[in-house]
Amino acid sequence: MSTKINIMKAATELFAIKGYEGTTLKDIANAVGIKPPSIYAFFEGKEDVLLHIYQEILDEHHKHLQDMLEQLKNGYAKNKLYGLLVTAAEYHLSEAGKMKLFRRLMLFPPEILQSEITESFQKLIAIERQAINAVFEEAIRNKEVREGKSEDMTTAFQCLMNGLFLESQYYDEQEFYLRLDIIWEEYWMGISRKD
Amino acid sequence: MSTKINIMKAATELFAIKGYEGTTLKDIANAVGIKPPSIYAFFEGKEDVLLHIYQEILDEHHKHLQDMLEQLKNGYAKNKLYGLLVTAAEYHLSEAGKMKLFRRLMLFPPEILQSEITESFQKLIAIERQAINAVFEEAIRNKEVREGKSEDMTTAFQCLMNGLFLESQYYDEQEFYLRLDIIWEEYWMGISRKD
Amino acid sequence: MSTKINIMKAATELFAIKGYEGTTLKDIANAVGIKPPSIYAFFEGKEDVLLHIYQEILDEHHKHLQDMLEQLKNGYAKNKLYGLLVTAAEYHLSEAGKMKLFRRLMLFPPEILQSEITESFQKLIAIERQAINAVFEEAIRNKEVREGKSEDMTTAFQCLMNGLFLESQYYDEQEFYLRLDIIWEEYWMGISRKD
Amino acid sequence: MSTKINIMKAATELFAIKGYEGTTLKDIANAVGIKPPSIYAFFEGKEDVLLHIYQEILDEHHKHLQDMLEQLKNGYAKNKLYGLLVTAAEYHLSEAGKMKLFRRLMLFPPEILQSEITESFQKLIAIERQAINAVFEEAIRNKEVREGKSEDMTTAFQCLMNGLFLESQYYDEQEFYLRLDIIWEEYWMGISRKD
DNA sequence: AATGAATGAGACTTCATTCAT
DNA sequence: AATGAATGAAGTCTCATTCAT
Secondary structure: OHHHHHHHHHHHHHHHHHOOOOOOHHHHHHHHOOOHHHHHHOOOOHHHHHHHHHHHHHHHHHHHHHHHHHHOOOOOHHHHHHHHHHHHHHHHHHOHHHHHHHHHHHHOOOHHHHHHHHHHHHHHHHHHHHHHHHHHHHHHHOOOEOOOOHHHHHHHHHHHHHHHHHHOOOOOHHHHHHHHHHHHHHHHHHHEOOO | OHHHHHHHHHHHHHHHHHOOOOOOHHHHHHHHOOOHHHHHHOOOOHHHHHHHHHHHHHHHHHHHHHHHHHHOOOOOHHHHHHHHHHHHHHHHHHOHHHHHHHHHHHHOOOHHHHHHHHHHHHHHHHHHHHHHHHHHHHHHHOOOEOOOOHHHHHHHHHHHHHHHHHHOOOOOHHHHHHHHHHHHHHHHHHHEOOO | OHHHHHHHHHHHHHHHHHOOOOOOHHHHHHHHOOOHHHHHHOOOOHHHHHHHHHHHHHHHHHHHHHHHHHHOOOOOHHHHHHHHHHHHHHHHHHOHHHHHHHHHHHHOOOHHHHHHHHHHHHHHHHHHHHHHHHHHHHHHHOOOEOOOOHHHHHHHHHHHHHHHHHHOOOOOHHHHHHHHHHHHHHHHHHHEOOO | OHHHHHHHHHHHHHHHHHOOOOOOHHHHHHHHOOOHHHHHHOOOOHHHHHHHHHHHHHHHHHHHHHHHHHHOOOOOHHHHHHHHHHHHHHHHHHOHHHHHHHHHHHHOOOHHHHHHHHHHHHHHHHHHHHHHHHHHHHHHHOOOEOOOOHHHHHHHHHHHHHHHHHHOOOOOHHHHHHHHHHHHHHHHHHHEOOO
16 A cells, blocks of 8 residues: 555655656566556556656645744744744755656646646745745834845845745755755845845 | 747747746747748757857856955945846846746756756856855954844845745746845845944 | 355446456445455456356357247247347347347457357357248248348348347347347348248 | 558458457557557557448448449340349459458447448438339339339349358358359249240 | 657566465 | 456656767
């Protein structure tokens, strides 16, 4: 029964590294220690494997998003936003394979799933955006950050997150966390209210 | 002949959208209006097409980098850095196919070229980093930006660039430029010296 | 158990419509509401299923032949021959699936069973032929039909039967019986003694 | 260039004997002396091979039908009808493979082409029926055959043809022609006008 | 320079079958 | 009696590539 899970794990890793088209069912089967036809006992085909993984990633991402939103409820904006970055970073690093695949699907979706993927990803981003925006609105009211439009701050913060999580792929864990802190410091220095 | 160029153009576009493994020589030939074997009159094979394109992208990138460095020679840091973003943005948008492939190769290189690609890309980034760093060093001296480590500022700026150019893929041209300006304003507000 | 019977029923229908090669054990299992491996509790394999069905058809055909021969014992030739056609027609229509498979196996036997099938079918035809021939011999003696060789009459009658039962596959029941009566009338008009 | 023709010839023969599902591309390729992928240089796939063959058979059948209709224009009904049988018999025997496949497709069409095949075959039969009916109408007027409905005579004659051409598959050429003549004699004896 | 014909390698997938449960 | 898991064998088809023209 764990074979299905093993297939998904192996396929996630392989799709992330070699891409959907670059990965063969043989690759996946080899990684699991079974033969290619056995995959069909659990999935309808290669596409179906990807779809299941994609669904799983989406579900987990939603759960993760809930955790992050929880994080954004109470406390100072500084802690909230930094916590957001760190939580997200930890998530990206702890689920390296899944997240690499997530980024790949987001940026370069395989033709077949293009529309489906694009749509659901945009929803995710919108939810995220709304939550972050709320933080900035409150932070402006509380004078935790300088004056400005919360919408624009959100735009800039999302850009920062995008940059960071693209970088999570280039650098090893240690270096990444170093950069994360540098970037955060630089960022907070610019956005925070100095008085 | 112009066929060779057409093949490279078509292949660039297709590799960018469908990936190297997801693109067939037939796809390329169809796009050009020839038959697959004709490609072998100009290239040694599929891999060779990618290698030529990759080389081309690299060369152009170097040229583009020269333009950018030129930009960074004289003037105020504010203009230099903003000019950098705009120049890069224009480049990314005018050569959409090439740049999409550039990002793809950078983030998800096909197995065969992995080491080669990783290496040369890191060189590019290093050059870029050095140039940007120089701008910040001077800007700190000139008190155009607040006090701080130029290295850290460079790190943050690169993160911003990465975020932006990842976003150049999500948003259409108009929206992208809007975001670019918002992000720049937010950024400059934070980094500039207020007195 | 009744499952065995259900398998044979479903397989008969499917072999008839889709052919032996065109039918999968999954098709059969689906039709029965079981899973493919369950078939192996009753049969040695796909070929064995066909063999059992084939044997069943053969046995029933022999029984049916006995009924028909019974029919040919007493009475007028006209009634005998017409009765033969009607009885056979009813049989073909009541056991549509079985008879469609019968025709298929007869005309286009799957390679594996070719020799076996050909042989046993020729026996059936020979028995049939002999019985019909006897009817004509007597009918000629009794002057129920015109003068002629009983062998030739049998040959013609068999041709008529073949034509009819090929047609039983084209036309729906109602139309088939209409044609049967027309053909019989035409036939009997030609063969009967007019005086 | 003749490879395409060879493929069609080989496939016709194999589809006739082993059925569409029972024939593999390897079987066909072997018969032609090529490898399976080469078939794709001429056809889109296995189904496409069948479709082309089917179209060819249909076209030839239409041509053959024209020949037969020509045959039915002038002369005595006896000669016309007997000529019809002989011409058809010669056709069936000279193109044994094609005609065996024709019968197979007519009686047991592979699922994919079922509707298409059924439709076009019914058209063929209707044309044939009309032509034969005309012969009987004239023959009744000319008192070449006994009184009766031409429609019914046509029905009976078609049944005879069906029977005969089903038999063309059982018996070898010599025996088939013997039976053909016997059946014809028996038939004509019954239908002709005796005075 | 271009391509029709051909193919080895290999991909995805189906299928009959086995076996432990 | 029934099936989930697994697989060897084989089928259809794609693809990069070669070669003669």
